[in-house]
Amino acid sequence: MSVLMGWKVSHFQALLLFAVAISLAFGFLSRRQPLERVKYIVWCLFLFLLVGVGIGWAMYPFSR
Amino acid sequence: MPEEASISDPPLQGSRSETVAFAIGAAGWILPGLGHALQKMWGRAIACFLIVGVLVIVGAGMRGNLFTSNGNDAFDSLGYLADLGAGSFYFLARSLETSGSDVSHAGGDYGTRFLATAGVLNLLAALHAYEAARGRKA
Numbered sequence: 667m668s669v670l671m672g673w674k675v676s677h678f679q680a681l682l683l684f685a686v687a688i689s690l691a692f693g694f695l696s697r698r699q700p701l702e703r704v705k706y707i708v709w710c711l712f713l714f715l716l717v718g719v720g721i722g723w724a725m726y727p728f729s730r
Numbered sequence: 731m732p733e734e735a736s737i738s739d740p741p742l743q744g745s746r747s748e749t750v751a752f753a754i755g756a757a758g759w760i761l762p763g764l765g766h767a768l769q770k771m772w773g774r775a776i777a778c779f780l781i782v783g784v785l786v787i788v789g790a791g792m793r794g795n796l797f798t799s800n801g802n803d804a805f806d807s808l809g810y811l812a813d814l815g816a817g818s819f820y821f822l823a824r825s826l827e828t829s830g831s832d833v834s835h836a837g838g839d840y841g842t843r844f845l846a847t848a849g850v851l852n853l854l855a856a857l858h859a860y861e862a863a864r865g866r867k868a
Contacts, residue, residue, distance in 0.1 A: 673791045673837065680840040683788065684847065687781050691851050694777035695858050 677722075685714035748864070755860030760817045762852045765859025778855040785848035786819045790826040794841020795833050809842075815849030 675683070693707035758765020763779035766772075790796070797809035814820055823845060832838045 673788070674835075675792070675837060675840065677836065680837075684840075684844070687785055688847070688851070690777060691781050691855070694774050695855060 681718045685711050751860050751863035754863040755856050758856035758859040765856055782848045782852045785844045786816055786823045789841040789844030790823040792837045792841030793832040794838055794845045795831040796823050796845055812846040812849045815853040
């Protein structure tokens with residue numbers, strides 16, 4: 667565990683980890699068939715990343 | 731009188747199944763994935779256990795803030811409720827964070843969000859297990 671303590675990740679890595687975890691959970695909880703799950707997980711992941719990066723760029727003019 | 735008995739049977743059965751469903755939901759809250767495992771939904775059980783576990787370990791590893799019951803304001807209390815949603819994993823996170831939280835950098839702040847997300851996600855999974863046990867389409 668000491669290896670993990672103080673683990674540093676970039677903003678994008680944190681966003682990616684969050685998006686993957688939540689997309690997997692949504693996919694497994696809301697869909698039954700494996701193919702439907704995969705499609706939903708990929709779709710959720712894409713939207714998480716799109717919206718996350720989009721909001722990041724939208725805040726860019728006010729970042730300084 | 732037999733008619734009365736037959737009329738009174740379904741509510742008793744219903745209340746019993748409601749109790750079982752509540753127990754399954756509570757089990758799912760205490761140990762992530764257990765609510766689904768008790769209903770033989772193995773894929774969902776493993777997914778919930780692993781996802782909540784990974785979020786808690788990563789959140790604690792990034793030294794996120796794990797709220798306690800003696801918070802200073804409403805946000806601390808809400809954070810405590812969210813963290814407590816992880817059930818037994820809340821105590822796992824506390825045992826992992828031996829050197830306390832450090833939110834002076836972005837990683838610690840992200841860790842706080844990961845810990846809260848793990849809790850809320852587990853509450854969602856427990857609610858899903860409860861609804862599935864009640865016979866609702868899940």
